[in-house]
Amino acid sequence: MASNESSLTRRQLGGIGAAAVTLAAMGGIQAAVNTAAAQAAGTIKVGVLHSLSGTMAISETTLKDVMLMLIEQQNAKGGLLGKKLEAVVVDPASNWPLFAEKARQLLSVDKCAAVFGCWTSVSRKSVLPVFEELNGILFYPVQYEGQECSRNVFYTGAAPNQQAIPAVDYLASEEKVQRWVLAGTDYVYPRTTNQILEAYLKDVKKVHPDDIMINYTPFGHSDWQNIVASIKKFGSAGKKTAVVSTINGDANVPFYKELGNQGIKATDIPVVAFSVGEEELAGLDTKPLVGHLAAWNYFESVDTPSNKTFIDAWHKFTNKPNRTTNDPMEAHYIGFNMWVKGVEKAGTTEPNAVIDALIGVSVPNLSGGYSAMMPNHHITKPVLIGEIQDNGQFNIVSQTPGLVVAQEWSPYVADTKDLIGDWRQPLHCGAFNVKTGKCGSGGGKKA
Amino acid sequence: MKRFLTLLLFSLLVLSPLAARAQSADEALAALGSGNYDQIRHGVEQLAFSGDPRALAILSALQSGKLYVRADHVLFIKQDDGSFVDAAAGKPAPDVMASGVKQVRMNNPVRGAVDAALGSLRLFATDPGARLQAAEAVFHSHDPAALPALDKALAKETDAAVKTRMEQARAAAILFSDDAKDAARLAAVDVIHARGDLDSRALLDGLANQPPEVAKAAAAAVAAIDRVLQLWGILQSIYYGISLGSVLLLAAAGLAITFGVMGVINMAHGEMVMLGAYVTFVVQQSLHSAAPGLFGASLLIAAPLAFIVAGLVGIIIERTLIRWLYGRPLETLLATWGLSLVLQQAVRSIFGADNRNVSTPDWMSGATQWGGLTITYNRLYIIIFAAMVLMALMAALRYTPLGLQMRAVTQNRRMAAAMGIRTPWIDALTFGLGSGVAGMAGVALSQIDNVSPNLGQGYIIDSFMVVVFGGVGNLWGTLVGALTLGVVNKFLEPFAGAVLGKIVVLILLILFIQRRPRGMFPLKGRAVEA
Numbered sequence: 001m002a003s004n005e006s007s008l009t010r011r012q013l014g015g016i017g018a019a020a021v022t023l024a025a026m027g028g029i030q031a032a033v034n035t036a037a038a039q040a041a042g043t044i045k046v047g048v049l050h051s052l053s054g055t056m057a058i059s060e061t062t063l064k065d066v067m068l069m070l071i072e073q074q075n076a077k078g079g080l081l082g083k084k085l086e087a088v089v090v091d092p093a094s095n096w097p098l099f100a101e102k103a104r105q106l107l108s109v110d111k112c113a114a115v116f117g118c119w120t121s122v123s124r125k126s127v128l129p130v131f132e133e134l135n136g137i138l139f140y141p142v143q144y145e146g147q148e149c150s151r152n153v154f155y156t157g158a159a160p161n162q163q164a165i166p167a168v169d170y171l172a173s174e175e176k177v178q179r180w181v182l183a184g185t186d187y188v189y190p191r192t193t194n195q196i197l198e199a200y201l202k203d204v205k206k207v208h209p210d211d212i213m214i215n216y217t218p219f220g221h222s223d224w225q226n227i228v229a230s231i232k233k234f235g236s237a238g239k240k241t242a243v244v245s246t247i248n249g250d251a252n253v254p255f256y257k258e259l260g261n262q263g264i265k266a267t268d269i270p271v272v273a274f275s276v277g278e279e280e281l282a283g284l285d286t287k288p289l290v291g292h293l294a295a296w297n298y299f300e301s302v303d304t305p306s307n308k309t310f311i312d313a314w315h316k317f318t319n320k321p322n323r324t325t326n327d328p329m330e331a332h333y334i335g336f337n338m339w340v341k342g343v344e345k346a347g348t349t350e351p352n353a354v355i356d357a358l359i360g361v362s363v364p365n366l367s368g369g370y371s372a373m374m375p376n377h378h379i380t381k382p383v384l385i386g387e388i389q390d391n392g393q394f395n396i397v398s399q400t401p402g403l404v405v406a407q408e409w410s411p412y413v414a415d416t417k418d419l420i421g422d423w424r425q426p427l428h429c430g431a432f433n434v435k436t437g438k439c440g441s442g443g444g445k446k447a
Numbered sequence: 448m449k450r451f452l453t454l455l456l457f458s459l460l461v462l463s464p465l466a467a468r469a470q471s472a473d474e475a476l477a478a479l480g481s482g483n484y485d486q487i488r489h490g491v492e493q494l495a496f497s498g499d500p501r502a503l504a505i506l507s508a509l510q511s512g513k514l515y516v517r518a519d520h521v522l523f524i525k526q527d528d529g530s531f532v533d534a535a536a537g538k539p540a541p542d543v544m545a546s547g548v549k550q551v552r553m554n555n556p557v558r559g560a561v562d563a564a565l566g567s568l569r570l571f572a573t574d575p576g577a578r579l580q581a582a583e584a585v586f587h588s589h590d591p592a593a594l595p596a597l598d599k600a601l602a603k604e605t606d607a608a609v610k611t612r613m614e615q616a617r618a619a620a621i622l623f624s625d626d627a628k629d630a631a632r633l634a635a636v637d638v639i640h641a642r643g644d645l646d647s648r649a650l651l652d653g654l655a656n657q658p659p660e661v662a663k664a665a666a667a668a669v670a671a672i673d674r675v676l677q678l679w680g681i682l683q684s685i686y687y688g689i690s691l692g693s694v695l696l697l698a699a700a701g702l703a704i705t706f707g708v709m710g711v712i713n714m715a716h717g718e719m720v721m722l723g724a725y726v727t728f729v730v731q732q733s734l735h736s737a738a739p740g741l742f743g744a745s746l747l748i749a750a751p752l753a754f755i756v757a758g759l760v761g762i763i764i765e766r767t768l769i770r771w772l773y774g775r776p777l778e779t780l781l782a783t784w785g786l787s788l789v790l791q792q793a794v795r796s797i798f799g800a801d802n803r804n805v806s807t808p809d810w811m812s813g814a815t816q817w818g819g820l821t822i823t824y825n826r827l828y829i830i831i832f833a834a835m836v837l838m839a840l841m842a843a844l845r846y847t848p849l850g851l852q853m854r855a856v857t858q859n860r861r862m863a864a865a866m867g868i869r870t871p872w873i874d875a876l877t878f879g880l881g882s883g884v885a886g887m888a889g890v891a892l893s894q895i896d897n898v899s900p901n902l903g904q905g906y907i908i909d910s911f912m913v914v915v916f917g918g919v920g921n922l923w924g925t926l927v928g929a930l931t932l933g934v935v936n937k938f939l940e941p942f943a944g945a946v947l948g949k950i951v952v953l954i955l956l957i958l959f960i961q962r963r964p965r966g967m968f969p970l971k972g973r974a975v976e977a
Contacts, residue, residue, distance in 0.1 A: 053800035054901060061801060175555055186946050217945045220905060222896040225687045226940045229821065233680075236645040238653020250802055250897045257807075261814050261823045267559040283804040291555050387554055390512075397484065397554040 043086040044079075044349055046071055047106035049117025049127070049138075054094025055220045055249040059328075060119050062279050063141065064089055066329045067116050069317040070336045080343055088112055094219075094249075096126045103127040107136040113349035114139065114339050116332055120248060121145060121189035128153070135351050139339065141331035143274055143296070145192035149408045149421030149430035152351075154358060155378045156335040156371075157328065158297055159406035160196050164244075166383040167272050167295035168197060170398050171242045172205060175270060178239040179211040181231050184246035186216040193246050193274070199412040211239065221251045224258040232262065235269045245273040252276050256289055266291025266387070278324035281392040289388045296327035297367075297381040299394040304368040324392070334371045334379060337363040342373075359424060369403060376421035378406035472499035476535055479509070479551060480520035487551070488560045495564030496592055503568045505534050510561050515548035523548055563588030570600040575609050582612035589616075589650065591624030615642050619650055622657070632661045640668040644819065648672045679819030684937050690826040692933025693833035694895070697888035698906045699913035699925050700840060701881035707920020707970070708857045708877040711769055712776055714784040716910060717903025718791060719882040722760060723753035723889020724898045725794060728803045743808045750832075750890045757886025758879040765878035770871065787903065795900045805893040829891045836887055841922055843880070853877055857920050857970070916956055918966030927967060932956075 048067045050060035071085045079085055088110045092099040099118065106112045107130065114137040118124040121144050131138050131152040143158040171177040182197060184190025194214055201207040213234050215227060235241035247255055252273070259271065272293040278300050281289075300311065310333065315321050338361045343349055346357035362372040371379045380403040386394030409419035409431070418435045422428075429439035471493055478490025491509070494502045508514040508524040515523045515531065522534035523543055531543040553561065566584025569577050578600070585593050597617045604610045618635035621627045627635075639647045651665045651672070702716050727749040734745050741748070768786060772779045807825055814823040844850035855863040856873050864870045889902070896902060909932075917928025932952060939948040963969075 053795060055899075057800050057899075058802055058897075215944065218949075220897075220901075221945055222905070223691060223945075225690065225823070225826070226684070226937055227945070229683060229687075230941055232645060233676075236649035236652070238649050238651070250899070253802070253897055254895060258823075261812065261825065262821055263814060266555055267562060270555055283802065285806070291558055293555075395552050395554075 042083040044081070044083050045086050045088050045110050045112040047103075047110065047112035047115035047117065048087055048089045049092060049099065049102055049106060049115050050119065051094040051123075052089075052091040055251070056094040056119055056123075058250045058253075058283075059248075059275070059279060062323075062326070063116075063119070063328055063332060065318060066314070066325075066332050067336070069314065070333065072317070073313070074336075074340060080340055081347070081349070092123070096120075096122050099123040100126045100130050103130045103136075103138075104134070107131070107134040112136070113343075113351075114354075116141070116335065118142070119328070120187065121192075122187045124148075124153070125188060137339075137351050137354060139332070139335035141328040141335055143327070145189045145196070146406075146408050146410055147192055147413075147416060149376055149378075149423075151355065151377075151423055151430060153377060154335060154338070154373065155406070155408070156331040156338075158381055158383075159378055159408050160193060160410060161407040162297060162381050162383055162404045163274055163295045164193055164197060165200060166400065166404075167274070167293070167385060168200065168205070168244065170295075170385050171244075171270065171272060171293075174398070175242065176240050177242040177270075178207070179234065179237060179241040180207065180213070181234055181241065181243040182212065182214045182246070183227070183231070183243055184216055185221075185248045185251060186218055187248075189248070190216065190246035196410045196412050197244060199410075203412060217247070217251065219249055219251065222254045224255050225262075228255075228258045228262050228264065231269065232264060241269050243269060243271040245271055246275060247273070248275045250280075252280050253284060256284060256292075259292075260285075260288030266293075272385075277326035277328075278392060278394070279326050281388065282324055284392070286388050286392050287390045290390050292388050293385060293397075294388070294394060295383065295385050297383060298327045298330040298365070299384055299386050299396055300325045301386070301393045301396060302367045302384070304366065306364060306368065307366040310366055330366050334363055334365055338371075338373055338379075355423070371403075374405060375424045376406065376408050377423060378408055380405050472497040472501070473535070475499075476505070476522055477520060479505070479514070480516040480522050482516070484554045484557055487553070488557045491557065491560045491564050495568060501534065501537060503565075504537075506561055506565050506568065508534070509551060509553065510558075510565060512550060514551040516551050517543070517548050522551070559588070563590060567593040567596050570596055570613070571603075575606045578604070578606070578609045579612055582609060582616045585616040586612070586619050586650075587646070589619035589623045591620050594620050594624065614638055615647075622650075622654060622661075629658050629660060632657065633664055636661060636664045636668055640672065643672050643675060645676070648676065676819060683820055684941075685934060686820060686822065688934030688937035689930060690830055690933070691937055692930035693830040694888075694892065695909055695913050695933055696926060696929035697829075697833045697836060697891055698885065699910040699917075699929060700837060700922065701884035701888070702910045703881075703914045703917070703920060703922060703925040704840075704853075704884070705878055705881035706914055708853055709769075709773075709874055710776070711773075711878075712780045712783065713769075713878075713881075714780060714907065715764065715787040715790060715903075716882075716885055717905075717907035718787050718794075719757045719761060719885035719903070720889040720892060720906055721794065721898075721900065721903040722757050722790070723749075723886030724805070724893040724896075724902055725798060725803070725889075726753040726756050726886065727890045727893045728798075728805050728898055731805060743810060745808060746811075746890060746894075750887050753886035753890045754883040755886075757889070758883030761882025761885075762875050762879035764882070765875045769878065770874070787907075791900045791903075798900075800900065803898040805898050807894055811894065825894050829894065832887075832891055836884060837922065837926060840880075840884060844922070849873075849876060853880075912953070912956055914966075915960065916966055918968035918970065920970045921966075921968045924966055924968035 048064050050064045051057050052061050052064060068087055071087045074080060075084050088106060090102040090106060092102045103115065106115050116139045118127060118140050119142045124140055127138065128150060132150065136152060138153045139156055140153055141156050143163045146159045180201060182194045184194055198212060201212060202209065231243060270291065270293055272295060274295060276294050277296060311325055314325055315323060338358060341361045341363060342354050342358035346353040358373050359375050360373065362370050365371045367382055369382065371381060373379055382403055383400040384396050385398040386396045389395050408421050409416040411417045418433050419431045420434060421430045422432060431440040433440060475490040475494035475497060478486045481487065491506065494506065504524065505514065513525040515525060517523065523531040523540060524534050525531055531540045532538065533540045562584050566581045566588060569581035572578050572581065585597065594617065597613060597620065601610065601613050601617065604613060615638055618638035621631055621635040639651060648669055651669045654665050657665065698720055702713065705711055705713055727746065730749040730752060731745045734742050764786065768782055769779065772782060811825045811828055814821050844854060852868045852873050855868055856870055860870060892902065913925055913928045913932060916932065917924030936948055936952050939951055943951055
């Protein structure tokens with residue numbers, strides 16, 4: 001040890017140690033006082049697990065705000081089971097391992113009765129073991145790739161057959177698309193969705209493998225020059241070409257800007273996106289993007305009285321008359337109302353009772369119909385295809401006449417085409433193989 | 448009697464096509480008001496070829512979103528002052544309220560049909576630019592029904608560029624018509640081959656039902672165009688590589704100087720870039736409210752401001768933090784990394800964690816074609832900006848007294864101090880200069896990347912890669928290093944993908960450093976190597 005390096009004497013070390021222990025004890029006492037106070041006051045805690053910083057903040061911040069609005073509205077109606085609801089908001093910062101840590105904190109420290117959260121599938125996969133271990137309830141509001149059916153998760157977003165497959169069908173039939181570019185961010189959702197879409201295009205639509213180009217980019221990718229140029233080149237083979245985009249987060253902004261800069265019009269090569277909605281377009285000049293598409297189960301431009309009421313309440317709550325609404329917000333609206341109804345049906349917030357009570361619950365959605373929670377923990381949704389307008393809103397160009405039931409296990413992938421999920425008794429299984437009659441691991445354990 | 452009957456028959460024969468035309472135009476108008484996208488598209492096509500004089504006005508209104516329909520399916524065109532004109536009659540309709548009519552919307556197939564229809568209708572416009580666009584639209588739609596109009600327009604055309612485009616459109620239409628002769632088709636293939644861009648390749652590749660000679664000629668033309676496009680593609684990759692390299696150069700130039708002069712590993716360098724981007728945001732916000740007319744010059748105003756702000760922050764950092772840690776590289780690394788976290792959180796607290804919207808001025812949007820190259824304006828101006836910054840930096844180092852002192856301190860610090868140079872002051876100014884350059888890089892980056900508190904994190908690793916590769920302290924090394932890394936990355940990307948391409952570049956860099964640990968152009972000198 002060099003002599004000029006300061007070293008702690010034993011007394012100083014002891015002093016620091018005592019200070020640390022005191023601080024920890026104070027923190028512990030404070031937490032205990034909080035929970036005791038909360039239980040004494042009688043609030044039900046609702047966890048909000050959305051990224052408020054990082055690459056996904058552009059999409060997830062508004063979901064935190066809509067949860068706060070829904071909780072405030074429910075408290076104005078008198079709360080739940082006679083108690084007030086309290087929101088516990090954490091920021092996992094687009095950091096997937098941090099999602100798992102925060103989920104554990106929400107369930108074991110804050111004792112949340114339910115958690116509403118996640119956007120990217122990698123964040124959901126990170127928190128899945130935590131929710132199954134601690135028997136919590138997660139409402140997941142975002143469209144995803146399917147191939148999962150956990151007992152502790154309620155999927156209020158679209159499965160591929162409620163978004164991706166109808167979008168491909170629309171492009172093939174209405175815009176006569178014959179060549180396909182599948183462009184996505186490099187993580188589980190785009191990889192799995194593209195696996196399903198590739199199988200669907202090749203086996204069902206009889207598309208030649210040379211007519212499919214697949215491309216992945218990292219989160220936050222900003223240099224799209226090469227990729228947009230190669231899309232242009234791929235699209236000049238004399239057949240109508242379209243891009244199916246599973247790009248997530250703020251990488252979409254430079255992507256659309258580059259499309260506009262290189263002059264790719266929607267009438268030449270249309271881009272249909274699954275993770276781009278009103279919120280992601282809010283900061284963009286959408287004039288060069290008019291005609292590009294998105295597939296969701298809800299758009300802000302849906303013309304129903306219930307949607308108008310929701311949008312008015314949202315503008316009042318945020319105090320901003322031009323804050324947009326989007327599909328995952330509607331999913332939280334449906335999920336939250338379903339949870340409230342489920343708790344009232346069960347008479348308690350105890351997870352096992354609520355999980356069983358939620359199946360079959362039906363609440364109104366914002367497009368004029370009803371959404372029902374199915375035994376596979378997914379909900380029924382209409383499918384809407386919209387084209388971007390120059391004001392950042394969507395013009396709905398296609399709509400399924402009725403509601404579509406989710407197929408959580410894809411029938412186009414060999415490993416999963418025989419699987420179904422059904423959490424009612426007697427099956428009580430997330431991945432039941434109808435051919436072999438055995439219950440496999442489907443991202444869910446038997447209770 | 449006979450004469451009367453023949454007159455009647457004759458007039459009926461003459462009038463009936465006119466009546467039929469008017470009838471088909473009315474059918475087309477009814478289809479436009481139907482609300483069904485397929486019917487609207489048929490209506491557009493029918494209206495275009497009805498020859499009806501109202502077609503141009505109605506279709507233009509539909510394209511610009513000014514066509515409205517009332518509940519009784521009557522069409523109106525909205526004028527600039529908000530009043531409505533009856534589309535069918537052409538007369539003003541003062542009693543129509545905005546709440547009583549709905550906009551006639553389009554989907555992509557309708558939009559394509561409208562573009563094609565307007566193309567053939569605008570072939571006779573007075574403005575040559577409009578005629579050029581019309582010819583281009585007909586080329587894209589390659590509808591044989593436009594041939595008569597094209598022939599008439601070609602006969603009248605005087606502008607050479609427009610004439611060429613019309614001939615290309617005519618060739619496209621001929622190839623898709625059923626009754627063109629083989630000789631005409633072969634000539635058409637040659638005309639389109641001469642055009643030689645991606646659109647012509649697409650058209651030739653998509654031909655079907657052609658006689659065998661024509662099909663062979665088209666296939667040969669496609670192969671020839673592909674060869675030419677491949678060469679252009681290589682040039683295009685080089686251009687992309689240079690543009691990526693210019694971004695890396697801007698980010699790394701400041702680091703090369705601070706690393707070179709002071710040997711300080713500054714992990715907060717990315718945050719200086721981020722500060723420059725936020726300065727651009729603040730400048731644009733103030734211009735929006737104070738002087739909207741100056742918005743086009745917002746970047747020119749932001750660049751020197753970003754230099755000053757980031758430079759001042761750099762000097763403050765040096766005086767308060769770095770000064771105490773000289774000769775202790777690990778502590779400097781840790782301290783500056785902690786500082787980067789503090790700066791990120793400070794910006795998050797002041798501006799919020801969301802991305803901030805920095806818009807691109809009009810003169811920087813869009814692209815232009817140089818032969819087969821697509822040059823996007825924002826990247827072009829960033830390349831020019833990076834070159835100017837580099838030259839200014841080199842000039843500052845070469846010709847100013849400060850630059851002389853900096854170079855002296857870089858080569859031999861103790862001798863420079865013995866010569867009377869105040870090395871602590873030089874250190875502070877060097878750090879300020881390096882950070883200021885990073886701030887200007889932030890102004891450029893705000894145009895191509897999202898402005899968020901995490902902006903710097905994406906560029907710090909790349910900056911260090913460039914500096915290590917190019918040689919520490921050497922601006923020429925930084926230039927060559929940045930351009931090489933950019934070009935290599937862009938050439939790898941089509942084959943390996945964005946993710947794997949970056950990994951390969953890193954591995955190559957590691958291998959390079961094994962052979963030449965001090966980079967490509969290391970500074971030589973006894974004290975430097977000590």
